[in-house]
Amino acid sequence: MATSTIVITGASAGLGAEMARQFADLGYDLGLCARRVDKLEALRTEITRTHPDRRVELKALDVTDEKAVFSVFREFADELGTVDRVIVNAGLGKGAALGTGRHDANRATAMTNFVGALAQTEAALELFRDRGGGHLVMISSMSALRGMRKAMTTYAASKAGIAALAEGIRSERVPGVDVSVVYPGYIASEMNDQVASKPPFMVDTRTGVRAMVSAIEKRKVKAYVPPWPWVPIGAVLKVLPLALLRKIT
Numbered sequence: 001m002a003t004s005t006i007v008i009t010g011a012s013a014g015l016g017a018e019m020a021r022q023f024a025d026l027g028y029d030l031g032l033c034a035r036r037v038d039k040l041e042a043l044r045t046e047i048t049r050t051h052p053d054r055r056v057e058l059k060a061l062d063v064t065d066e067k068a069v070f071s072v073f074r075e076f077a078d079e080l081g082t083v084d085r086v087i088v089n090a091g092l093g094k095g096a097a098l099g100t101g102r103h104d105a106n107r108a109t110a111m112t113n114f115v116g117a118l119a120q121t122e123a124a125l126e127l128f129r130d131r132g133g134g135h136l137v138m139i140s141s142m143s144a145l146r147g148m149r150k151a152m153t154t155y156a157a158s159k160a161g162i163a164a165l166a167e168g169i170r171s172e173r174v175p176g177v178d179v180s181v182v183y184p185g186y187i188a189s190e191m192n193d194q195v196a197s198k199p200p201f202m203v204d205t206r207t208g209v210r211a212m213v214s215a216i217e218k219r220k221v222k223a224y225v226p227p228w229p230w231v232p233i234g235a236v237l238k239v240l241p242l243a244l245l246r247k248i249t
Contacts, residue, residue: 005080007031007073009063009120010090012039014189015139018209019087021047024054026217031076031083033061034090055080063090063116073123085135086124087216088117088162097150106154113158121165125174133176137216138166142185142230145237148249170221178219182212185230201229 006023010016012034020030024047032040037060044056057079059072077083092112096102121136128134143152144159163181170179186199187208203226215223224230237245 004084005029005031005076005082006085006087007033007076007083007124008087008089009033009061012036012043014205015184015187015209015212016087016089017043018205019089019213020056022209022213024051024056026213027054029055029057029080031057031059031080033059033072033076035060035062061090063120064111066115066119069116069119070123070126073120073127077127082131083124083127083134085137085216086120086127087137087139088120088124089139090116090120091139091159093155095151095154098153109154110158113155114161117158117162118165121169125169125177128177129174135178135180135216135219136166136169137180137182138162139212140166140181140183142183142224142234142237144183145234146240146245146249149246152249180216180220181222182215183222183224183230183234184208184212185224185226185233187225201233 006028008016008020008030011020011032016034020032020043024030032043034040037058040058044058047054047056057076059075061068061072063069073083090112092109094105094109096105098106117138124134124136128136140163141156141159143156144163147153148156166179166181186202188202188205208226211225211227215225224234
């Protein structure tokens, strides 16, 4: 049986890099892309040292360069023979309260997390429509369940937009295409390693990504990860009055 292939964006560090390691452990060939090619090369060396039979193709990619997104995805399909799964993972966490003079940071986050994700989704679906199927995975965030305050406002909105994109595609029922949205809780990663005070319920990268990979492998439509405590927290967040939400976020 042919080896399955996965393309992961934002794969140079954090959740993306750890997903690459764990999917390689499961036997997948990989197409990895990110802005920092030196980190991708180090990751490939690490993976192929452990799994010399794994194929790992690398591409430099800034997901806000829309033309590059389409060309990189097509190149991966040509080089790997096919693309079975695309994980839309590249993200940015910059931000500030709206109206405080940091539109640049909020715009950068919106462009990377939503507009960049839109380009990745379009490029992935072009491949899947051509081949008659595939698995699209969107990495959202628990913060997407509600509007968030201050520095989190734009980030949460962009991640909510990703979830809405996924639901719209799922509603369209593209033949052979499965769509999953993963909502990570607090998982240690490069994006949050500079935070002075670690939030409650944070798990290490490997543990958190193991829960993500498990949900992706099961092709879950929606997954809060790790399931504990984020499944019950997610249920509460959806119905919590804004006055109470304000006090805890």
